[in-house]
Amino acid sequence: MEIFQYDFMIRAFIAGIFIAILASSLGMFVVVRRYSMLSDALAHISLLGVAFGFLFSISTTWSAIVTAVIISWLIEYLRRNYNIYSDSLLAIFLTGSLSLAIIIISLSHSFNVSLFNYLFGSIVAVSTNDIYIISSFGILSVLLIANFYQKLLFVAFDEDVAFTTGINTSFLNYLLVSLVAITIGLSIKIVGALLIGALMIIPVISAMQYGKSFLKTAVLAIIFSITSVVLGLIVSFYVSIPSGATIVVMSLLIFISSLFKNKIFA
Amino acid sequence: MKFIDDVIEVKNLNYQTYIEDISFSIKRGDYVAIIGPNGGGKSTLIRLILGLITPTSGKVKLFGKDRINFKNNSKIGYVPQGVTKNDSSFPITVYEVIKLGFAHKSSLFSSISQEDREYIEFIMDKVGVTDLKNRLISELSGGQRQRVMIARALISKPDILILDEPNTGVDTNSQKIFYDFLKELNQKDNITILFITHDLEVIVDDVTNVLCINRSLLSYKDKNEVLQCNTMSELYGIDAHVVHHNH
16 A cells, blocks of 8 residues: 555554554543543643753653653642642643743744644654654553553542552552653644544543443453544545544544444444 | 450541541441431541541551551451442443452452452352343442442451441342341351441341441440430430331
8 A cells, every 4th residue: 555655654553553552541541530631631731841842952752741741740749639629720730831832832933833733743743763752652551551450440440449458549540640641742743732632532432332341441442542543544644634633533433433333232 | 256356446536527536446246337417427437447538636446556557458348438329331340340359469460360260259149249240330220239349348358347328229128138148247257347327227136336426426335225325316316216127
C-alpha cells in the first residue's frame, strides 16, 4: 500500500497504536472513577509544557510529559488534602494552564502553525526520537498497569475497602494520574491537546455498552481504540485532514454503532 | 468456644465533634450491634476502627496492637454502607469483585494460585452466589449484591467482620437469610462481628452485645440488659421497644 511507503506514516502508526493501547487501558480506570475531566485538564496542562519547550528550545515531548506529571501530582495532592471539588480543581488547572501557555507562546513568538499541530494533532509531527520515547514509555506503562491491575481495579471499585485490605491507595492514585499525564504528554503531537481526552473516554464508553466483565471491556476498548487510530490515520492520509480529529470521528462512529449493536453481543 | 482476649479496644476516642470520649472493648467471638440515631457517629466510629480516618485523640487497638502499627489487614473484613444500592454502571462481574479480595498479593509476577481459585469457589458456594459468578454487579438485586460483598470480605479469612448498615434496601426475606448467615459465621466459624443497624429485631435474637452511641457512648451492654434499660428511648427520643421474632 502506498501509505506504508512513507516513513512518517510508519512512525505515525507505531506511535498511534501505542497511544491507543495506553489511552484506552488507562481510560478504563479514569471513566469508572468518574474522573473523565482529568484527561482534558492534563491535555491543556501538557500544552503549557509545550510552551515551555518553545521558550527554552527543548524537546516539546519531554517538556509536555514533565509538566503534565508534576501538575498531576499537585492536583492529586490538593484533591486529597484540601476540601475542593475534583471537577472545580480540574477546571482551575485547565484554564490556568491554557492561559499561561498562551502568554508564554505569545512572548516566545511561537504562535504559528506548529501550535495548531499540538492542538489538533499532525501525522508528520512524529519524529524518530518521539517513537523511541513513546515506545519506551509505552512498554513501561503497560507493564505497570499489568502489575498493578488488580489493585487499580480495587481502588477504582471501592477505595476505602481497598485501603482496609492493606493496599497503598495513595501510591496507586499518584501512579494512575502520572500514567495518564505521561500518556497525554506522549499523545498531543499525534492526536492533539483538544482531542486526546476523547480517545481516552470514547472507546471505553463504547466498550461498556456490551455489558461485559471489566477485563473483557478493557480488551474491547483497546480494540476500538486501535481501530479508531488506524482508520483515522488512513483516512487522514488520503483525505489530507488533521489526524487527531479524524481519529476521534472514527471512535465516535464506533460509539454510535455500539449503541445500536450492543444487544447482538450481550 | 470463646477466647477472652480483646480483639478491638477503644480508649478515650475523640474525633472532631462527631465522637466524644468513647471507650469499650470487644472480645473474640462477640457479635456486636452498634445502634444510635442518624448523625450519631456510628459510621465515623467504624471508620476510626478501620483506620480510614485518624482520631483527634485517644486510641484504637486491634489484637492488642495500636491501629497505626497494625499491618495484619487480612484479619479484618469490611463491608461498607451502600453496597446494596444499584447506582453504578461499573462493568465488573461477581467473580471479579470476589477476586479483589486477593488484590493485595497480586502482581505481574505472582498471579493468584490454584488454591486461591478453589477458595473463591468455596466462598461463592458458601454465600450462595456461584450461579451468579459471571453476572455484572449492576444486574443484581440488593440482597445478591450484599452477599457478593460479604464473599469479597471473607476471602481474606478474617477474624473480625465489620459491616455498615448491611441491610439497607434489602427485602425482608433476604434480610432473614442474611442474619442467619451472619449468625452462622459468628457461631460456627467464630468470626467476631461488629455491625451498624437500625434493625432492632435482630438485636434480641442473635447478637451478644449492643453498643449504643450518640456521639458519646450511651451504653455497652449485653443484649438482655439493653432490653431492660431506657436506652432505646434515650437514643431515639420515642418510646421505642424491641420485638422478638423466631427464626
